[in-house]
Amino acid sequence: MIKIAGTTVSPSNIDGQWPSGSIGRKIIDSMASSLAVYDYDSLGQLQFELKLRMNIIAASRDLDLSGVTFASFYYSKCNSDYWYFTRDGGFLLKQGVTPSTAITDIFTNGSKYSFECATAMVIVYYKAVLESLHKETFDRLFAGLYLLGWWYRDEDLGFSSYKRRDYFPGDYRYFKNPDVNPRTPEWQGENVIDMGDGTYYGHPIGIKTADQMVGFLNEHRKPWARWSAYLLDMAGHPDFKYLSRYE
Amino acid sequence: MTAPIGTQERIAFLDQVRLEEGIDKLKKVFKESADHNKEAAVNSLNHENLQFTSLFLLRDEIKKLAILEQLSERNRISMEIVEDILSREKESPTASCRLSICDHIQMVQAVLRWMLETGSKDDGLSAEFTQVLDTTASLLTTVFRDETVLPLIADLIFTRSEKEFFNDYLIRAFFEAREPYTLDLIANRLRSPQVKEANLARRLLGFVPGIDVHKDTEGELHYRIFQAWLEENSPFLHYRGESFQETSKPVPYDVVLRGKYLGRSVSVDSGEILTPLTKEEYQILEEFENEDEAVKDSFATQSEVMRYQSFDDWKTWVRRPLKERQNAQKLGGSR
Secondary structure, three states: OEEEOOEEEOHHHHOOOOOOOOHHHHHHHHHHHOOOOEEEOOHHHHHHHHHHHHHHHHHHHHHHOOOOEEOOHHHOEOOOOOEEEOOOOOEEEOOOOOHHHHHHHHHHOHHHOEEOHHHHHHHHHHHHHHHHOOHHHHHHHOOOOEEEOEOOHHHHOOOEEEEOOOOOOOOEEEEEOOOEOOOOHHHOEEEEEEOOOOEEEEOOOEEEEHHHHHHHHHOOEOOOOOOOOEEOOEEEEOOHHHHHOOO | OOOOOOOOOOOOHHHHHHHHHOHHHHHHHHHHHHHHOHHHHHHHHOOOOOOHHHHHHOHHHHHHHOOHHHOOHHHHHHHHHHHHHHHOOOOOOOOOOOOOHHHHHHHHHHHHHHHHHHHHHHOOOOHHHHHHHHHHHHHHHHHOOOHHHHHHHHHHHHHHHHHOOOOHHHHHHHHOOOOHHHHHHHHHHHHOOOHHHHHHHHHHOOOOOOOOOOOOOOHHHHHHHHHHHHHHHHHHEEEOOOOOOOOOOOOOEEEOHHHHHHOOOEOOOOOOEOOOOOHHHHHHHHHHHOOOHHHHHHHHHHHHHHHHHOHHHHHHHHHOOHHHHHHHHHOOOOO
16 A cells, blocks of 8 residues: 555556566556555655655666676775775765765776675665765765675665565665585575566676575585575665655 | 794794795795605694684695695694685585594584674685685574574674674574574674664664664663563573574564463574473463464563462463453553
8 A cells, every 4th residue: 555645646647658568567566565554755756765766776777787796805905096995895075076976986986896795785785875865965965985794884875674574676685605615604594686577686697596596505505504594574765754754 | 035934833933934024935934844844834734823814825735735634633634624615606616534524524614603703803814715705604503503603703703893804704603593592692782882782782683673874972771671581581582593694684583472471482583482382271262363463472471470479379370361361451450
């Protein structure tokens, strides 16, 4: 069920700009038919969430094609023109560099970057937010940008993840690998974006089905492993309503 | 330095050179020694008190000299483990088998412990060295379930945090031990006057209700909250394995409410109640499982409290229909 300013609305009232078969229309239809209530202060707030979700999917595709490579935290690397590589394996924005420039560089100079799957998710979310807000607003909101997996994401993106009734395109999901080989802790799981068409984007696995993701992770289990990798029933996303205030 | 390399010192000669004169000098001295007398160089490596760091730093020289076979079992196994960790290849090289397989397994654990215990003194030496230490810790906690190394791993986690070194995989290795009582090794740090130490302790234990990650002035209170929570819930904790790779607020353990409600310990691995249930207990649980999580949490906690107060009263209480007890609760009574 979708409620806007306290009033229940039907998809036909709001789906004009989202063509039939589009991801936006799919999200609206799923929300409307759900038993959960999706509550918005205004139509604009809902439209911002839809736009940001579309941009999350687009940023996932772009990062997949950017030439970035995979490395565990030990061997991560970044373009030193824009970032400091910190001792804890993070990328810290250099003074005098705007966040928008540095984030965009990851997508245009991908070969200069190597990182783990969690950092890839964070980069996708920043790029999507950059595409959803004015550049100047983005630079103001994310001054002092610091990329290190999930460690600080509940603060600046308002990121949260929890068990959900519904899943939507653009959600963050996680494939867990409980029997991972201790030699390769980086494959303890795979952070992914729900692409909305039955596939998921994860770094460096690429855009794959759930079965393919599980198959890949199972290849990195310890000898005589008992448990298969699996998709967790939780999902996450940035705080759409908070970010919509800056549109 | 031209002193003969012997094996009688308390601190191994190679460690002494490294600690007093640095890594380059260590390599130079070892090479000169090997050129002059290969056997003496091998003996210096096989010194009982040698620290893992020196062996790690000399691995290229050892390869060049082709003396792997002359190394002690400890050193040879250790070299094989390092090669395996850093190879990035999936297939492990064949383990050396001079020992019987049963002795070999025990020797591997002892060597891993030696690598971690002596190597941790030089944590941060290089990315490769960090990777070797982390993997060593993980093998000990996950494969060997070796709890004796957990205090050392906890120390290492907090030392790294102080130095702002990479910590994620080591934190995971600690939690993968799956021993709730070892959380106390972290909880002690909630009271630390060192800001970074207390901050990380709150972050790691932030899943415990009542511990506020952002409140940095209530260390003693947080510690007491943790102790009360652990005392109340430790037999009912299930390891979920959530880590910082998947969320900024991992919940490594959750409380199995059905176990807490019946007062039956659960498996930390599976969350299943460990002992067989009676027919009556199944019936009690069936009613309980139909409630929502908040109600189950409330009744499980109440059940635990009553069991401690009077086991006989509790037995009567838990057998009464749950709805009846809910109504009594609404009217202000607990029975």
